[in-house]
Amino acid sequence: MSTKLNQLIAIEKGAKSQANADVTAAYQRVGKADLLAGISRTYRPLDDMGEELPSESKRVQVRTREVIADVKSTLTRLFDVTATKDTANCSAKADVTVDGVTVARDLPVTYLLFLEKQLSELKKFVAKLPTLDPAESWSFDEVSDCYATQPSQTVRTKKVPRNHVLAPATDKHPAQVEVYHEDVVVGRWTTTKFSGALPAKEVGDIDDRLGKLLDAVRVARETANATPVTDVEPGRAILDYLFG
Numbered sequence: 001m002s003t004k005l006n007q008l009i010a011i012e013k014g015a016k017s018q019a020n021a022d023v024t025a026a027y028q029r030v031g032k033a034d035l036l037a038g039i040s041r042t043y044r045p046l047d048d049m050g051e052e053l054p055s056e057s058k059r060v061q062v063r064t065r066e067v068i069a070d071v072k073s074t075l076t077r078l079f080d081v082t083a084t085k086d087t088a089n090c091s092a093k094a095d096v097t098v099d100g101v102t103v104a105r106d107l108p109v110t111y112l113l114f115l116e117k118q119l120s121e122l123k124k125f126v127a128k129l130p131t132l133d134p135a136e137s138w139s140f141d142e143v144s145d146c147y148a149t150q151p152s153q154t155v156r157t158k159k160v161p162r163n164h165v166l167a168p169a170t171d172k173h174p175a176q177v178e179v180y181h182e183d184v185v186v187g188r189w190t191t192t193k194f195s196g197a198l199p200a201k202e203v204g205d206i207d208d209r210l211g212k213l214l215d216a217v218r219v220a221r222e223t224a225n226a227t228p229v230t231d232v233e234p235g236r237a238i239l240d241y242l243f244g
Contacts (some may be wrong), residue, residue, distance in 0.1 A: 005088045005109065006225035012085050015078045022074040026067045035062040077233030092227040094220040098212050109224035112217055119214045126207050130197035130238045138195065149193040156187040 030033065038060035043053035074115040092109040095102050107115070132138050132147055159181040169175035
């Protein structure tokens with residue numbers, strides 16, 4: 001049964017984790033000088049009457065060649081798995097298809113991963129797109145290159161003082177007059193509103209297409225990741241050259 005690219009990605013993660021742990025352990029082993037050192041001492045007096053002393057010995061517990069061999073073994077696996085994955089990435093491709101229409105062909109899996117991330121970021125941008133005020137009636141105005149409402153008119157008024165005679169003048173008393181103000185139309189405002197926003201339906205359609213495109217990219221990525229891989233094994237040659 002052949003290994004697929006998505007399975008290999010999981011294998012690489014484990015191989016990388018194991019290699020990091022093994023190399024760290026190897027680094028610590030060769031850093032302990034006392035484990036690398038051994039000794040053997042025996043004592044012999046100059047004559048038969050001399051004091052006898054016990055022998056001393058300490059075995060070498062860490063051998064550098066063995067540590068190198070362990071490092072080579074764990075790194076060979078990591079190098080081979082990563083080389084196989086990266087080689088497979090070059091040939092793992094898929095089409096992005098939305099509603100039966102192929103939008104893009106033969107996109108490599110690495111690009112599909114990039115595209116998925118970018119489209120996910122675009123969702124935030126689309127969500128912020130301004131929409132036209134639904135309380136107004138809008139149409140696109142070619143001259144101003146944006147949306148505009150139909151002109152509406154409102155009046156401008158001005159308060160004009162008026163006199164109201166409460167009692168007419170007589171030969172004995174002046175007229176009693178009350179002053180009041182009357183609103184008189186003195187002009188008309190003609191107002192047209194403009195907006196650089198978009199109709200809500202247009203923004204909704206963009207968001208809908210983005211959702212479909214993102215789903216299609218994810219399907220394409222999974223399709224590309226299901227590509228069978230062929231083992232590539234450069235690890236031994238590389239590490240044999242390094243360590244001899």
